[in-house]
Amino acid sequence: xxxxxxxxxxxxxxxxxxxxxxxxxxxxxxxxxxxxxxxxxxxxxxxxxxxxxxxxxxxxxxxxxxxxxxxxxxxxxxxxxxxxxxxxxxxxxxxxxxxxxxxxxxxxxxxxxxxxxxxxxxxxxxxxxxxxxxxxxxxxxxxxxxxxxxxxxxxxxxxxxxxxxxxxxxxxxxxxxxxxxxxxxxxxxxxxxxxxxxxxxxxxxxxxxxxxxxxxxxxxxxxxxxxxxxxxxxxxxxxxxxxxxxxxxxxxxxxxxxxxxxxxxxxxxxxxxxxxxxxxxxxxxxxxxxxxxxxxxxxxxxxxxxxxxxxxxxxxxxxxxxxxxxxxxxxxxxxxxxxxxxxxxxxxxxxxxxxxxxxxxxxxxxxxxxxxxxxxxxxxxxxxxxxxxxxxxxxxxxxxxxxxxxxxxxxxxxxxxxxxxxxxxxxxxxxxxxxxxxxxxxxxxxxxxxxxxxxxxxxxxxxxxxxxxxxxxxxxxxxxxxxxxxxxxxxxxxxxxxxxxxxxxxxxxxxxxxxxxxxxxxxxxxxxxxxxxxxxxxxxxxxxxxxxxxxxxxxxxxxxxxxxxxxxxxxxxxxxxxxxxxxxxxxxxxxxxxxxxxxxxxxxxxxxxxxxxxxxxxxxxxxxxxx
Amino acid sequence: xxxxxxxxxxxxxxxxxxxxxxxxxxxxxxxxxxxxxxxxxxxxxxxxxxxxxxxxxxxxxxxxxxxxxxxxxxxxxxxxxxxxxxxxxxxxxxxxxxxxxxxxxxxxxxx
Numbered sequence: 005x006x007x008x009x010x011x012x013x014x015x016x017x018x019x020x021x022x023x024x025x026x027x028x029x030x031x032x033x034x035x036x037x038x039x040x041x042x043x044x045x046x047x048x049x050x051x052x053x054x055x056x057x058x059x060x061x062x063x064x065x066x067x068x069x070x071x072x073x074x075x076x077x078x079x080x081x082x083x084x085x086x087x088x089x090x091x092x093x094x095x096x097x098x099x100x101x102x103x104x105x106x107x108x109x110x111x112x113x114x115x116x117x118x119x120x121x122x123x124x125x126x127x128x129x130x131x132x133x134x135x136x137x138x139x140x141x142x143x144x145x146x147x148x149x150x151x152x153x154x155x156x157x158x159x160x161x162x163x164x165x166x167x168x169x170x171x172x173x174x175x176x177x178x179x180x181x182x183x184x185x186x187x188x189x190x191x192x193x194x195x196x197x198x199x200x201x202x203x204x205x206x207x208x209x210x211x212x213x214x215x216x217x218x219x220x221x222x223x224x225x226x227x228x229x230x231x232x233x234x235x236x237x238x239x240x241x242x243x244x245x246x247x248x249x250x251x252x253x254x255x256x257x258x259x260x261x262x263x264x265x266x267x268x269x270x271x272x273x274x275x276x277x278x279x280x281x282x283x284x285x286x287x288x289x290x291x292x293x294x295x296x297x298x299x300x301x302x303x304x305x306x307x308x309x310x311x312x313x314x315x316x317x318x319x320x321x322x323x324x325x326x327x328x329x330x331x332x333x334x335x336x337x338x339x340x341x342x343x344x345x346x347x348x349x350x351x352x353x354x355x356x357x358x359x360x361x362x363x364x365x366x367x368x369x370x371x372x373x374x375x376x377x378x379x380x381x382x383x384x385x386x387x388x389x390x391x392x393x394x395x396x397x398x399x400x401x402x403x404x405x406x407x408x409x410x411x412x413x414x415x416x417x418x419x420x421x422x423x424x425x426x427x428x429x430x431x432x433x434x435x436x437x438x439x440x441x442x443x444x445x446x447x448x449x450x451x452x453x454x455x456x457x458x459x460x461x462x463x464x465x466x467x468x469x470x471x472x473x474x475x476x477x478x479x480x481x482x483x484x485x486x487x488x489x490x491x492x493x494x495x496x497x498x499x500x501x502x503x504x505x506x507x508x509x510x511x512x513x514x515x516x517x518x519x520x521x522x523x524x525x526x527x528x529x530x531x532x533x534x535x536x537x538x539x540x541x542x543x544x545x546x547x548x549x550x551x552x553x554x555x556x557x558x559x560x561x562x563x564x565x566x567x568x569x570x571x572x573x574x575x576x577x578x579x580x581x582x583x584x585x586x587x588x589x590x591x592x593x594x595x596x597x598x599x600x601x602x603x604x605x606x607x608x609x610x611x612x613x614x615x616x617x618x619x620x621x622x623x624x625x626x627x628x629x630x631x
Numbered sequence: 632x633x634x635x636x637x638x639x640x641x642x643x644x645x646x647x648x649x650x651x652x653x654x655x656x657x658x659x660x661x662x663x664x665x666x667x668x669x670x671x672x673x674x675x676x677x678x679x680x681x682x683x684x685x686x687x688x689x690x691x692x693x694x695x696x697x698x699x700x701x702x703x704x705x706x707x708x709x710x711x712x713x714x715x716x717x718x719x720x721x722x723x724x725x726x727x728x729x730x731x732x733x734x735x736x737x738x739x740x741x742x
Contacts, residue, residue, distance in 0.1 A: 027704065031713040040707035044716035045665055210691075223690060240730070457674055457711060483712075487670050490711035494672035514673065532691055537667045612711075 032482035032616035053529060053536035057081060057347060058125055058148045065123070065151035074123055074152040075106060078131040081347050084527045085129075085282075089350050092283035093130040095216045096171040101135035104163035105156055117155035124150040128212065128219060129282070129348050135164065142217045178287040179256045182263040185317035186251055195247035201265050202243045204274040205230045207502070207517045211277055212349060214284045215257045223349070223531075263317055264290045270324035271297060272331055274517055275342075275351070282348030291315055294323050300355075301330045340521050341578045346528035346535075356579045365423050366580050372419030376403065377412060384583035388590045395594045399605055409595045410463075410609045416588060417465050420565060424577055427470035427539075428485065428566040431588055432462035432492040434500070435607045437552075437599040444553050449504050453513040455497065461610040462492035466619060471627045473539045473568040478623035484538040486615050491534060492564070499559040518559030522546040522585075524578050529568075539568035546581040548589035552596045561588050640682040647699055648732055651723065659702025661685075661718050666692050668714035675706035675715060687731050696732060697721040 026038030034042060061082040065074040079087040121134035125148045132141055141147050210223030210231060220242055222231025230241045246258060264285045268276040271294060339356040362383045373379045378397055381387035398408035405411040413431050420429040434440060443451040464485040474480040499518035504510045529541045544565045549558035563585035599605050671693060676686040685699035697718060707715050
């Protein structure tokens, strides 16, 4: 097909003046100033976010009356995490100690302790239980602090010795099972498995996994997995060289980790690994996880399948593959989503409950849309249908916008602020659908991967509710909104190549596997400095794919909602956000189809000047800051 | 040890890495990225001229290695949030961070 009318991609950053004239800052609060000319700020207090959470958790634990109560605080990071996640983070000796000393009811205080163990937190947020065989962390620097000491009775020691023996027996058997299965693989299959795991680590969100006391992470120190910091060829990466090393030279950890990660990936793709973030990678735990998934997906137990820790890896591998297939079938029927626990990046997959009625949130949202857009449906589903029938207004100027699609994005985002009672709402996409369609038709993957952040957009709108979190300053809110918009442009830049054929020019590009599932996150204001600075505490992300020409582009648009304070967003909110982002995706697809027929339509709004102008008009009369 | 037999600009960069020193002929001070403001988009990293290649990822942070940074404005121009500042005073890069420099180069080592 001939190329559509494209024009030049007009959203490249201006080239620097060769005579050295200043380049304008794009930060809203520095309007009119040269980029790079501001006085550097005092360095941010590095104790914000996660270090502050660790300190407050320890303080809370120390204030408790008993060791048991202190442990409850540590296991939940002061109410920020399900206790089960932290239990699964404990090393084998600690789990044995947990069973022996803290499992079951106690007869009373221990008058003559046979042992005293500490309770504390490590710098990664994992609880630390001092036990007879390991009284301190392997490295002193790993301990964020000690909260309590717990006296043990002689009976506790006996129970500990028994539990520890059981753990050691299972670990020996685990290593045997893993090595047997790895030896059964053809050399080429093993090499392909390693390459896939390396790709998983590079192409998805960061991992933090434990084997005993050892942390495996591509997110912060010790940085021993490939990711943004370590290139795949770096010798520090756990997976370095495994496909060429004889298996006899693999460590036990190498063998168990490769098997566990492979089982997880086979059961649900790369992102499945994140459902073990912040926990131990142990074959028993993976087996238990896979069984739980089978129950969740309504699968009957395999005929002849054994339960328990002696199960062969081959059996688990078949179960993983069945889970992957069953999950794919279910996704056509149910809305899957994930919960994300920000402090340890742990993810839990869920189904949303089905509901037939239209909630008050959705009603309010639709009413908001009907006030500004030609959408009269009582539900989002009705509005999507109406758009597909009568959506040509999207391709023409509408309201203050040069393109109806811009108007729809703006009004959807704006209506979400009050309907969901959030501090920020946003939606991203690509500016030039003509450029995209031309590149897809020409299979010019090099062109697509060459595009930069300004070739994408994200409309970010703050509510007046956001002002108190930013010192009542509309300029600070505008800076935060533009930072979010820029980061979302990066996300679009990062995801688009994940949809393309894996030619060398694509493989050599930094990209992530595009998201296909919504999520709701709790306490994300912990690690990423931008999240800490901009108070990204509770959020929903709802990505959608679109069909363009013969291609399916996953994660092409999304809707995100953010609360800086208050209560977490809920599953109910996720379901409505999912339908809302489907509305945006339907609109984008319609415009793309018109572009395919030859019209030149681009999104011009939502740059830094647009954000500054809109936010100033909306918030300056209420907040403070320069007019 | 990085090979010193490459093209002149690459060899010059390799020498700076080996010696952990900044080029004395560079008149401008290096730049630094303010971590609290950085959005981690790597636009600066992609725009840093290859003869300098002074910007690396370190965990969640994007970091400018001052010994490799000439102070040119290429990164400033592309940064969407204006978080890159002149570093009139700077501390030598810690040894642990040098391990992450130069990882984009191809090696014959297995992946």
